[in-house]
Amino acid sequence: MELSRKSSEVSISFLPVCVEVTILLTGFNLQGLNIATATSVVRGNDTDQQALLQFKAKITGDPLKIMESWNSSIHFCQWRGITCGRKHPRITKLELPSLKLSGSLSPYIGNLSFLMELNLSGNGFYNEIPQEIGHLRRLKTLEMTNNSVSGEIPSNLSACSKLIWLHMADNQLTGEIPASLGLLSNLKVLGVYDTRLTGSIPPSLGNLSSLETISFASNSLSGIIPEALGRLTNLSFFAVGENEISGIVPVSMFNLSNLMAFDIGGNKIQGTLHSDIEFTMPNVEIFSIRGNQISGQIPISISNASNLNVLQVYDNRLSGSVPSLEKLDKLKIPPQVLGIPSLTILLILSLNHLTGELPVEVEKLKNLGELDLSHNKLSGMLPKSLGSCASLEKLFLEGNLFERSIPSSLSSLRGLEALDISDNNLSGEIPIYLVNFGALKFLNLSFNDFEGVLPSEGVFKNLSYQSLLRATDGFATHNLVGSGNFGYVYKGILEESGVSIAVKVLTAVSGVDYKGNDFKALVYEFMQNGSLEDWLHQSITMNEPETSTKHEFLSKI
Incomplete structure (x- = not known):
């Protein structure tokens, strides 16, 4: 100038x-x-x-x-x-x-x-x-x-050697990313996402020392993430999610200290996240490796990201216990995944192979909005410390091996809008305090071993009736499969899960219908052949395993 x-x-x-x-x-x-x-x-x-x-x-x-x-x-x-x-x-x-x-x-x-x-x-x-x-x-x-x-x-x-900003997202562009773009030495922003690009990411982009943003998300790119991109020391935003990229993440990418967003989700990236990876992204706020084929353990050094507020590592092949704050060496212990206080938006570790108990360090996520640990192999009791996460709006724990009762400390999570703890081994009574969760719009307690009386107020009001009305197409005659002295049996399909059910209008699930009349029904998994009585009272001489049923308690408003 x-x-x-x-x-x-x-x-x-x-x-x-x-x-x-x-x-x-x-x-x-x-x-x-x-x-x-x-x-x-x-x-x-x-x-x-x-x-x-x-x-x-x-x-x-x-x-x-x-x-x-x-x-x-x-x-x-x-x-x-x-x-x-x-x-x-x-x-x-x-x-x-x-x-x-x-x-x-x-x-x-x-x-x-x-x-x-x-x-x-x-x-x-x-x-x-x-x-x-x-x-x-x-x-x-x-x-x-x-x-x-x-x-x-x-x-x-x-x-166009003076080009600084190149943004062509959300178009119908085809073909490959020209390698010649690596000559744009002044380029800072390169965004060509939501298009139809094919081919691979050209290594020549690693020559653009001024580059601050790369976004090629939602294309049909293949190939690998070039090692040369690890030289882009000014890079602050890297998003290549929703492509067909394979190979491994170059270790040098984890050393880009200016990165604020790192998203490689929805690809075919493999490799192992070794626990000794030196994760030096002190400014990263969004880190997503979701939907890949990455294995190994969550690296402990991810706790160095003190500004992290979105962490998505779900739908991979991660294994081992969720890291806790146990002492691993003589150095000062950094907070682990569940102890990163900056996490305020998302922490999603679902669809992996995580085992062990949910550490009490979860209490440090006091400002987190959504916690998803579903579809793993976590076991033991739900920790009382979970009740300290007072900012939670969504909590998904379904598809694990949690057992015993729901702790009373969860009564402090009054801001919950969605709660799913289905498909576990939880038992005891359904907490009455859930009726006071005024913001709750989605509740799934199905496929557990709960007992006792189902609450009838709050989110539970009219819930069997609404779900079952939809499942049976309004208790239509074409879904009527039987009748007896104690009521009628209808076949239905739960729209939330697609599970086929048999609904015998009688006593287990209670509420009121839309006219204010009492409504009571038993809900069982639908068996294609034979009567309900045949399946519930099989003769031992049949040499077939006994079947068990679970009540479905599901509310989606």
């Missing part, structure tokens, strides 16, 4: 000298010099204006009538979305975001040689990006998100 300003000052100070010399040298035609200069300026203006008119000609949809201002009654520098330079009437910015425009991009856009910012996001532009865009050598910002642009990313974008 300083060099450019000084150059302008030199040019301005040089002009009077030229004029003075021209006056003294009478052989020169001063008037002709002025005419030539004026003609040059007009020619430049005409080029820009014609390029804009060609751009306008390709617009096929303009419901807000934005293009009506693009007419000869006013100078093109005053047209909607146009900014010109201060010292010359040449276009430096073309900004028309979210104006419901549609059409294709004119190749004449490449004639706007002074253009520094092009923002057409949030419109309906389609067809390919013209190769002529590579002629914009002064371009610093290219923003094309949320359109319907197709074709490949122009490889000659590398000629």
